[in-house]
Amino acid sequence: MATTEYNEVFEDAADSSTVRTIHRVRANSTIMHLNKIMVANRGEIPIRAHELSLQTVAIYSHEDRLSMHRQKADEAYEIGKRGQYTPVQAYLAIDEIIKIAVEHNVNMIHPGYGFLSENAEFARKVEENGMVFIGPTPEVIHGLGDKVSARDAAQKENVPVVPGTPGPVSELAEAEAFVKEYGYPVIIKAAYGGGGRGMRVVREGDNLKDAFERASSEALSAFGNGTVFIERFLDKPKHIEVQLLGDNHGNVVHLYERDCSVQRRHQKVVEIAPAKDLPEHVRQGILNDAVRLAKSVRYRNAGTAEFLVDQQNRYYFIEINPRIQVEHTITEEITGIDIVAAQIQIAAGATLEQLGLTQDRISTRGYAIQCRITTEDPSQNFRPDTGKIEVYRSAGGNGVRLDGGNGFAGAIITPHYDSMLVKCTCHGSTYEIARRKILRALVEFRIRGVKTNIPFLASLLTHETFISGNCWTTFIDDTPSLFSLMKSQNRAQKLLAYLGDVAVNGSSIKGQVGEPKFKGDIIFPTLYDAAGKEVDVSVPCQTGWRNILVKEGPEAFAKAIRKNKGTLLMDTTWRDAHQSLLATRVRTTDLVAIAKHTSHAYSNAYALECWGGATFDVAYRFLYEDPWDRLRKLRKLVPNIPFQMLLRGANGVAYSSLPDNAIDHFVEQAKKNGVDIFRVFDALNDVEQLAVGVRAVKKAGGVVEATICYSGDMLNPKKKYNLQYYLDLVDKVVEMGTHILGIKDMAGVLRPKAATMLIGAIRAKYPDLPIHVHTHDSAGTGVASMTACAHAGADAVDTATDSLSGMTSQPSVGAVLASLEGTDCDPELNIEHVRAIDTYWAQLRLVYSCFEAGLTGPDPEVYIHEIPGGQLTNLIFQASQLGLGKQWQETKKAYTQANALLGDIVKVTPTSKVVGDLAQFMVSNKLTPEEVIEKAETLDFPGSVLDFLEGLMGQPFGGFPEPLRTRALRDTRRKLSERPGKSLPPLDLAKIKAELEEKYGFASECDVAAYVMYPKVFQDYKDFCSKYGDLSVLPTKYFLARPEIGEEFGVEIEKGKILILKLLAVGPLSEQTGQREVFFEMNGEVRQVTVTDVHAAVENLSRPKANPSEPSHVGAPMSGVVVEVRVKNDTEVKKGDPIAVLSAMKMEMVISAPHSGKVHDLVVKEGDSVDGQDLVCKIHKA
Secondary structure, eight states, X not given: OOOOOHHHHBOOOOOOOSOXXXXXXXXXXXXXXXXXXXXXXXXXXXXXXXXXXXXXXXXEOGGGTTOHHHHHSSEEEESSXXXXXXXXXXXXXXXXXXXXXXXXXXXXXXXXXXXXTTOHHHXXXXXXXXXXXXXXXXXXXXXXXXXXXXXXXXXXXXXXXXXXOSSOBOSHHHHHHHHHHHOSOEEEEESSOOTTTTOEEXXXXXXXXXXXXXXXXXHHHHHSOOOEEEEEOOSXXXXXXXXXXXXXXXXXXXXXXXXXEEEETTEEEEEEESOTTOOHHHHHHHHHHHHHHHHHTTOOEEEEEEEEEOTTSOEEEEEXXXXXXXXXXXXXXXXXXXXXXXXXXXXXXXXXXXXXXXXXXXXXXXXXXXXXXXXXXXXXXXXXXXXXXOEEEXXXXXXXXXXXXXXXXXXXXXXXXXXXXXXXXXXXXSHHHHHHHHHXXXXXOEEEXXXXXXXXXXXXXXXXXXXXXXXXXXXXXXXXXXXXXXXXXXXXXXXXXXXXXXXXXXXXXXXXXXXXXXOSOOOOOOOBOTTSOXXXXXSOOOOSTHHHHHHHOHHHHHHHHHHOSSOEEEEOIIIIIHHHHHTTOOOHHHHHHHHHHHHHHTTTOSEEEEEETHHHHHHHHTSOSOHHHHHHHHHHHOOSSOEEEEEOGGGXXXXXXXXHHHHHHHHHHHHHHTOOEXXXXXXXXXXXXXXXXXXXXXXXXXXXXXXXXXXXXXXXXTSSOOHHXXXXXXXXXXXXXXXXXXXXXXXXXXXXXXXHHHHHHHHHHOTTOOEEEEXXXXXXXXXXXXXXXXXXXXXXXXXXXXXXXXXXXXXBHHHHHHHHTTSTTOOOXXXXXXXXXXXXXXXXXXXXXXXXXXXXXXXXXXXXHOXXXXXXXHHHHHHHHTTOGGGXXXXXXXXXXXXXXXXXXXXXXXXXXXXXXXXXXXXXXXXXXXXXHHTTTTOXXXXXXXXXXXXXXOOOTTOOOTTHHHHHHTTSSOOOOSOGGGGXXXXXXXXXXXXXXXXXXXXXXXXXXXXXXOXXXXXXXXXXXXXXXXXXXXXXXXXXXXXXXXXXXXXXXXXXXXXXXXXXXXXXXXXXXXXXXXXXXETTEEEEEEEEOHHHHOOOOOOOBOOTTOTTEEEOSXXXXXXXXXXXXXXXXXXXXXXXXXXXXXXXXXXXXXXXXXXXXXXXXXXXXXXXXXXXXXXXXX
């Protein structure tokens, strides 16, 4: 349509007498008769069109049907029919868009930026159909869209340009000729379009032909025209652009400049207005040239003249973009001018003067910085991320402006469009204030569900080059340190993801049966001193035996312990007690909660056993928390009582030998982080293995408690472990230079009489040697045995709090105190304080009741089967998991038989596990001891059994059992005759740390030590944390069971930062996805997480069984999970070759080929659950 006169368009609003609706209010407040506008785009420009009280029409592709711009428009219409256009083609469908506009009486069309905003044909068709195009004339768009034409126009006006080809280049020969004349580097650019597409920098030595062809191809694909031109490339230039406004009468003004130098691959990332530290004469030259050039082409509406400024502050014109730019917001902020509103009014016929936009009235105030927040992952080369925005919390406050189209909770980010989510613009009186303000704004954003570039932007804004304002166009590419990113913790959403999973699927903690019996608030005890005054437990006690250790060292500590008149007690509640009764499942938060109280109540204790052994890997494996973190927290809260850990000699805390430097490194970290006393033992009483741990503790400066393991019945003359055996061992231990002698009765088979004989004999021979005795109360005689040890000369014995004592745990502290009270062996602990502490544990045991093994009393049969206390609980649990729960009596009998088969070995982790694994294997496969020996060459023994027979756990007293050893190993494994770690090369710990840092971004020495002990367990833990975050902050009752609907509870994720949470609802099952939406209220804000319902996804597979009479059938030896498959169909195998690896709890075994042949009918894959004798595959003999 013809240009409408301004005065014809702008009139006072008509009087309104009809019902007031938002549409009527808008219609009656408009100042134009042209009151219906379409924005032929997506994003924030369509949203802003309401600002002049215009009725808005949005268009959208099918993929954009949930976008914010469609929802905010007065009317919205889909472009074409579903499937008619691709997501991008929809916004390029000129005729379809024009058709929609005409059908719905649109007066004006704003092209936005991108898509058709620089398309002269579109502008022409808009006007041909009687509508106003908000932008330059079609002729100007065509002329300036051709960058060669724009360059010619600049040269005519004597505006400096970068040396380049005089016209479009379509042949490689023309490009080669230009390079020959001007030299490298050069830049190849698309003649039509921008945004970094169709653009290649070519330096000397690069392939010019390849770059030319790729730039042309990319330009053709992106803009429909493959024409390019070539310019001399400037190194490290600034990119300065000038915002222009022109009316229909030849008037042009500038709104000052923007510095758009911070780019990545020619796409702007951060923009600043005005340019910082640009010399004034350069600034004025650029501004004047920009206006002069725009006037020369009779530019109308908003546009941008772009320049490069080299290191010598010489500027060169690049192009004019005949549209509004993404970064126009920073110009609006420093000038106070609404550019979009001005565009619309100019298109409607207004002059600059009528709008008050004459050059003398335009000035700047302060600085503005804009960051483009995109759904890109900077750590993955800015790979666009897609998905559902689960949480969207934006920034705000003074000087913060947000322009966004798709930023809201629930928005679906598709792969079809530009990844920009929101533009954040901050204004301040100085550059530094603006920089700090936008950094603050970025920190305030909470966007979850998709990755964003916010961590990268934060890194960029805090870089010294950006702070100084001296960035150049390739600054990002030239500065790899920008990619040392601060990762978002996303703690709240991860925590909700875990709680949501528990709400839908129940607890996934291994070994849990049902929910806690007690879910109330635990009542904490009150301690009173002798005068009846309440003890202040808000601060730790400072009095205790550890003071001697810290001030005078291990030797002085050992002497002081020996000199002490009474028998001291070590409390095992924090480790072995809950390991024995509650499957090692007590969490750090529950230990921390009672730690300060304990420091007072047990201030005269020998030590608190709190670390090492199974608690180490179980913390990672099942509790999903860091055992090192536990150690540090407890150490801080209990500075006065020594901490003891369990160290498995040359194994560290693992189940097999490791290189010596790995043990040294682990012990060093344990000592640094809080361990004082190291109870070092070897599962086979192999002195060479024991010595590795002892040496490591001495190097680290810890207290050495070298320990001998007590096994069997010393009073039975038929047993090989007699008094002389133990006394010989003690001699060797003393020769090592131990500070304290430990005696570890792991099965609780040390009878009172034997205790008196053994401790008495050692005391007689070594009167100055401190002795510390450990037992389990499995048979119910633990109190009597520890009392006997005390009277025979033991300096310390182990007990547990009453509520976690007895049976497979340690003897009751209350009972032992009562037994020794009034004697020379009195431990001198305040019995009232000890009982008060026990009230806490009585409640907590009910919280962990879902891990109880169902033991109801002592088991005197322990004197027969000799199952260690800690293992007895685990064996009951494992037997039920393997489907052997009803055969528990058979399992106990088989344990005795397995022990005999293995040569009557000392049974303590890991050798006790060997016996247990073999026993379960025998029961599962219905094997007698005779059949085990007879069929050993064909049986797939558990991996632990083969490790033992190979010698990986050391040398047993009396040697290995034959012929079982030879037959089981089948010449596929070595027969070691010395300690295994002796032949292991040292680990490259620095390399391991570097690899962990590369994988996880950070790795401490403790992480290295943990990884060395349990590589897969550590990696699984890190993977779990990346999904659910740090769950150690979650109260145990919510860790193990879902909260009630509507129940409000708090989670302190860090000091002073508490999340107030409430479970609102669990949504229905989606039959398409097998998922449910779970809704929470977090700090008053509704959040939702999507959870896969594992029960709905379970397939009831009926697996075929292996036929024992069919030689080709290979069956699973027992129930478990297939963790690895090492063959495929048609794989040629030899007898004994591994087929798959089966895991059942902590036991792994290799399923091997019973004979040579070719694999057929492989019916399992990794992750499959199988029962005993389920068919794995068939192997047809060759």
